[in-house]
Amino acid sequence: MAFLEVKGITKLFGGLTAVDKVSLQVEKGEIVSIIGPNGAGKTTLFNMLTGVYTLSEGEIIFEGKIIHNRTPQEIVQAGLARTFQNIRLFAEMRVIENVLVGMHINTHYTFLDLLFRTKKFRSVESEKHRTAVEILESIGLKDKMHNYATNLPYGDQRRLEIARAISTNAKILLLDEPAAGMNPQESEELLRFIRGLRDKGYTIILIEHDMNVVMNISDRIYVIDHGKKIAEGLPAEIANNKKVIEAYLGRSE
Amino acid sequence: MVLQQLSNGLTLGMVYALIAVGYSLVFGILRLVNFSHGSVYAFGAHMAMLFVSMQFGIIPAFILSIVLTGILGIAIDKMALAPLRAKKSKGIAALITTIGISYIIQNVLMITFGSQTKFFPKLFDFGSIYIGGVAFNTTQICISGVSLMLLLILSCVIRYTKVGLAMRAVEQNQKAANLMGIDVNFVVTFTFFLGGASAAIAGTLISGYYQIVYPNMGFVAGLKAFSAAVLGGIGVLYGSIFGGLVVGISESFAAAYLGGSYRDAVAFLILIIVLLIKPTGLFGKKGITKV
Amino acid sequence: MKEKLSNLSNRINAFIESNKKIVYPVLAILILGLPYVGSSQYILRIIIMIGVYSMLSLSLGLVTGYAGQVSLGHAAFYAIGAYVSALVSISFNLNFFITAPIAAFIAGICGLLLGLPTLRLSGTYLAITTLGFCEVVRMVLLNWESVTRGPLGISRIPKPSFLGIELTISNFGLYYLMVAFLALTTLAVVAIVRSKMGRALMAIREDELAATMMGVKTTYYKVAAFVISAFFSGLAGAFYAHMIRFIDPNTFTFDTSIMILSIVILGGMGTIGGMFLGSALLVSFPEVLRFLQEYRFVVYGAVLVVMMRYRPQGILGGQKKTPYKLPKGGG
Amino acid sequence: MLSIRNINTHYGNIHALKGISLEVKQGEIVTLIGSNGAGKSTTLGSITGLLKATSGEVWFKGQNITNASPSEIVKMGISLSPEGREVFPALTVEENLQLGAFTRKDKKGIKESYERVYELFPRLFERKKQTAGTLSGGEQQMLAIGRALMSSPQLLLLDEPSLGLAPNLVLMIFELIQSINKQGTTVLLVEQNANMALSIANRGYVLETGKVTLSDDAKALSNNESVRKAYLGHI
Amino acid sequence: QSSSKIKIAVAGPLTGDFAEYGTGFKNAVELMVEEWNKKGGVLGKQVEVVVFDDKNNGEEAATIAEKIVADKDIKAVIGHFASGVCMAASPKYQEAGLVEMSPSASHPDYTKEGEFIFRNNTVINVEAKVAVDLATKTLGKKKVGILSVKTDWGTKTAEITKTLVKDAGGEVVAHQEVVDGTIDFSPNITKLNSAGAEVVIVAAMYNSLAPFATQYKAVNPKIELVGFSNAYSQQLIDLAKGSAENIHFPTIFFHGSADPKVAEFVKAYKDKYGSSPSSLTAQAYDSAGMILQAIKNAGKADRTAIKDELYKMNYPGVTGATKFENKIGDAVKTFTMVKVQNGKFVEVK
């Protein structure tokens, strides 16, 4: 069985079928992209994977365990973390604090530890701060760690979202349009960064409209249209798939 | 007796509803709980009393008080709240500002009029009507009538006019409303005028009903009306009327069957229970935030 | 002007930061020596009340300032603490130092009872529920006559006594007791906010859903904040009851709740120092403004309005310019 | 038509625009490029009156609009499709569009505009009654652009219109910009996709940390070595 | 001890919801002091009144009590208003040994704090007896309803009234309680009326009694009402108009009293402040008189001496003769019975 196995999941909003019996498999260490026209149901798919929405139908199995009936917190614990298409940072918190919140689930000390500032508390805190700074450095935000998230320009906010997701120590990262709002130069940097993540052992599921990024980085691609999976395959196959070109890519550049 | 208590409760409920509409209106547009509303209501009542005592006649006094209180509403916004909006500060700062304003209004009323309870002439009295042994005071009926009419007019304004559309837009997203060419400040001013005017209407009618006015009259009534507005789903106008009725009737029955000292507790208990079952009030809609 | 002010506060902060070893001991000596520098009992009582409100606002600050859950009914916990301690000490003839923790504990349990069901609510709906809870508590105090003595209130509450010495304002005992309680509260609150719990609370304030998606158990933390907050408010209530020695349901009204909330917001949400500053200002203003006679509360209201207008984020609130302080060995 | 003269804009202590001057002539497509945080959105905000420049002047059609309110500026014929979409979440798609035409009085013209927007974005027509807050990201972007078009502006400001749109729609948007420009609307375009922006623009400005560092013909810019390096990517 | 000044403090609500009462206190005390000062002051010194606002808030009252006791020139305090507020401050006065004379405190425990704590107010059980007599004898009704405010005074009064009604051979058909500040009495009236009350004894101040009377008489014009002395105020008639007719009261202060002192006081008060004094105001006036008299009797302005003299005194004031018995600071009073007739208070014979 695959690392992450999505079996025929469906989401209804009233009369609208936003996601329609979609199945996917993701293997460990892969970068899998999900593309499709606007309103195809990609973000909704992420929302189901991360427990924001309950499924209308189907099941999600991660590392052999059913996770679709778990709370969002349990799903993060299990190892799926995400970024948001509409940036949702902790606006009035500092950049580094955003990352530290991301580390919340693996910051282990008890209430008494924190109340009495025990040795354990101090060592865990300084270790987490060190890791946080490392993560920020790796994504190029170390200089801005004292800033408040809300004051960052759009592109940096996107980066910070990724940093925050990484910091949960997740096994799978679900990135929803991380390159949106970046210029080609910047998205290229991002691309390198994401590759680096994979090399470190992360599995990545990516939603992206920037074909430069998608085609260059993905191991495999799924295409969704109107809630249904219409194609899957290697980047080269997808790029030449008639259906995909018609529904999504438009005339090639 | 049960019927009589029901009728008592209905009137009381209409009283709350009348005040609650003002809360809902301002909240509906600005997402701001206007804590000065209770004292604005007291201000309206005092103005009406003042003009009546100056021999203006009841109707002109009523109208003058509505206009003046509406202007007070505008002044509150222009002087205290608009600067906060310009700074894009959090709603909670505005909450404290309105608390400060209510201190000012209430104490100024006290200094000018004294803290004692004063007489207010009866507005319209055509005696009581008896239906099946239950007494309906005509004043009660008038209060209900006016509340319903006010609500109807306000609902129509918000639903069907351009100003109404602008009001809803400002509620949703002020920045975008600006970009649409909506004069946000005007819309807010207009809202505060309506809020003030409705408070004056409520203040005058209710004072006429109980025939008394006093500077602190807005405090308890304001709290109850606020909870009525929340109970009905704050921001939803017809919800306010309904919430007002629920609070009024439950209070009336609690006072009769549990004792008068329980009435306030029961009103709040019902509020809490309703909110626990339906966290956005009876008619409130959940905020839409797509992830 | 404003720039200068905020620069000043920054510089003060920086000074404190860099001279920790000197500043804190000096401060401690100042606080401990205060009653001996010839301040009158009148001033001392005001200072003690500032302490009481600092405790209250520190604890509400956890819920409102850090977790972003506005409560309009915090006086309820204050009242519960006061009543429990007063009643227990009178009925069982127990020492204040036993009854006060009991009172705080029971207030904490009430915080749990309120917190658990109401945390589905948010914003205005939560605010009105807490207000309602406070009114219900007041009505219980008023009507449950067999226990609370209803409108008669509780009179002749014993003074706190320590090793057989009755603590009063004149022998400075109450002052030092206050200092101890406040220190306890402050240390606990500081410990909480400078930890993963504090960060979790702030994350909830900023974006509850995003916090959830980071694995923060939002309900747990909100309830925990409520309970801790109720605990310390209850402790403040116990202290107050034994200091003032008479309490009745009118002692703890909506006005008290509003006062506490005003301090939190005026001082600056999500700050510790702001709570002290806010308490000092709002408790002393009515006294300072006494010369205005009946205009006292007109001006008081105006002060609130003006302060919010010029510093809507609160006196010490808003974004700080000082860099984030990394723990030793971190980063 | 639009002329910005030496404006400075601050966010509190942050000096975001440091003396920017630029010019948009009637009938042009002008593009602003620059990396993250360069001040592009801030520039647009300062033109529309959402942000107040601390010094400098903004002129539009011979009038000084530096201190005009946003609503006055919209009435004069400037319309912005903002960064972050800024739709009215609880209102329906239709009501959002209706608000786009808030300053217009010509019923017939408005109706035509509706039809045009729906024709451009059939998806919006399908979702006429859906509340805007539940639209997908791309759908909201369509709505934001459609809404800006509803006022039939003389000067259209677009802040990253292609953001979050599928490739086929991106192509369509750029075609759209060209076509409305041909019909007489002047466009000031902020784009990350500098390649495409320069390909349809007449002129361009390069912003770096709050300053204009380059301004030239669009062609010249896209051939400029340093621009290519910094903004156009190598892929 | 031989300081140059004699100061009397007035402490009460001058701001907030109860400002009218504090203002009444202040006016009355100033009037009394002015009269003494005109006659040369006390012990040859002019007396000064210092006023402290407590907003009717216990916390503030305790704070200003500190301020008051620290001023050695202050020889006694007249105030505070509500019992709860008085009792928050009284431990301080007792501890410092300064007389606190409240014209209004009604809590049974108030004077138990110590011997420096006095009140010049009626004592509940005596007054309730008169009220019940009015209801059952004067008005001759047997079916009695009770309305009381849920304050220390109202609750205690209602409790005592209940037993007294039974002793007088009447029947309490219904008892309704309301919280202070209630203005809508319809549910209570419905209840009282359907229980068949012929007379309602109302333990509430004028601002509740007036709307209650108005609302009740709209439902049942034949109902008889009996109030208490703290509702004795011109305001009652101004507010309730015709509905105030035939409300009966016990009172210790009566405008129309044959005593020339009273007429003089009422005239002086009206001339100076433009309104007529209420019962509580008159009680404050006498409180000041007692303090000044005590200083005079003691021959020295000494805090403790004032207390001692008060216990020896039998003061003839506008609220009748007052004395304090058995070293307890509760004033013993005699009552007059009045009713409203043709828009005026008249004595009931």
Ligand SMILES: Nc1ncnc2c1ncn2[C@@H]1O[C@H](COP(=O)(O)OP(=O)(O)OP(=O)(O)O)[C@@H](O)[C@H]1O
């Ligand atoms: N809560 C909701 N209620 C109703 N419809 C919804 C809701 N959420 C999403 N939809 C609809 O479901 C469809 C799928 O939305 P989704 O956000 O998943 O699209 P997407 O593939 O992420 O698109 P994009 O690329 O534009 O972000 C859209 O048409 C959207 O309008």
Ligand SMILES: Nc1ncnc2c1ncn2[C@@H]1O[C@H](COP(=O)(O)OP(=O)(O)OP(=O)(O)O)[C@@H](O)[C@H]1O
């Ligand atoms: N609300 C704000 N508060 C403080 N600083 C801000 C704020 N908004 C923007 N800034 C700062 O102003 C500068 C310019 O930001 P602006 O948003 O105009 O950049 P941009 O060029 O549009 O970038 P992007 O491509 O990311 O959208 C940045 O340094 C940013 O950090």
Ligand SMILES: [Mg+2]
């Ligand atoms: Mg999406």
Ligand SMILES: [Mg+2]
């Ligand atoms: Mg931008």
